[in-house]
Amino acid sequence: MEIIDTLNRAFIMFFLGIPVIMTTLMGFLSISLLNLGVIILFLGQLLIVPIAVIILHMVTWILPGTHVANSDIAMLIPSSYESIVTGGKINVAPSYWIAHVVFLCSYIFSNALKVYNMDPVKTNTAWRIMNRKARSKMIMILTAVILTLLILIRLYTTQAETVFGTIIGLAAFIPLGYGWYEVAIKSGAQNGDIFGIVQQMIPSIEDDTQASLCIKAK
Numbered sequence: 001m002e003i004i005d006t007l008n009r010a011f012i013m014f015f016l017g018i019p020v021i022m023t024t025l026m027g028f029l030s031i032s033l034l035n036l037g038v039i040i041l042f043l044g045q046l047l048i049v050p051i052a053v054i055i056l057h058m059v060t061w062i063l064p065g066t067h068v069a070n071s072d073i074a075m076l077i078p079s080s081y082e083s084i085v086t087g088g089k090i091n092v093a094p095s096y097w098i099a100h101v102v103f104l105c106s107y108i109f110s111n112a113l114k115v116y117n118m119d120p121v122k123t124n125t126a127w128r129i130m131n132r133k134a135r136s137k138m139i140m141i142l143t144a145v146i147l148t149l150l151i152l153i154r155l156y157t158t159q160a161e162t163v164f165g166t167i168i169g170l171a172a173f174i175p176l177g178y179g180w181y182e183v184a185i186k187s188g189a190q191n192g193d194i195f196g197i198v199q200q201m202i203p204s205i206e207d208d209t210q211a212s213l214c215i216k217a218k
Contacts, residue, residue, distance in 0.1 A: 099173050113136070
């Protein structure tokens, strides 16, 4: 039972820390891979999302259905913040957790959709195009499913979200994620691709090389 409790606690902490974990991961990848698409995504998670949440909170704080009881679970990073919150309520329209997760998934989905709809290179073989489209489609499906599951779990098990606040988060950060992805493209990232799928469109020398056999005539 002790092992089960430990695993259960570890899963809960992982779930609550998904935004921080993913932001840290993207920061590490941006340094190690020097992928411009990943770098811009990391900057968006680090700067754009918090700023957007602060601005939205300035607008939504007066609306009903936007506040929940303050707790460590409701915070992006568990802390002693509860002790300095007047009234014991925090604005979750949207919460930082929802904002980060929706922004990240929107960026990834936009990336996969763009790669899926790209015009094929004329020299590409059919299997390369089919492989690229299949991978892109799978990423889009998985992203949508994972986002839906994460939001439902967060909404109905933590008591740290409201339906109205979640809707605001979706309405604000899906287009913001897409818009930031467009910024990545305009900044020089090759289709903003963070998965390297675009590389499959580049034909290799081996694809056009035909096998030959030299026979010495008698």
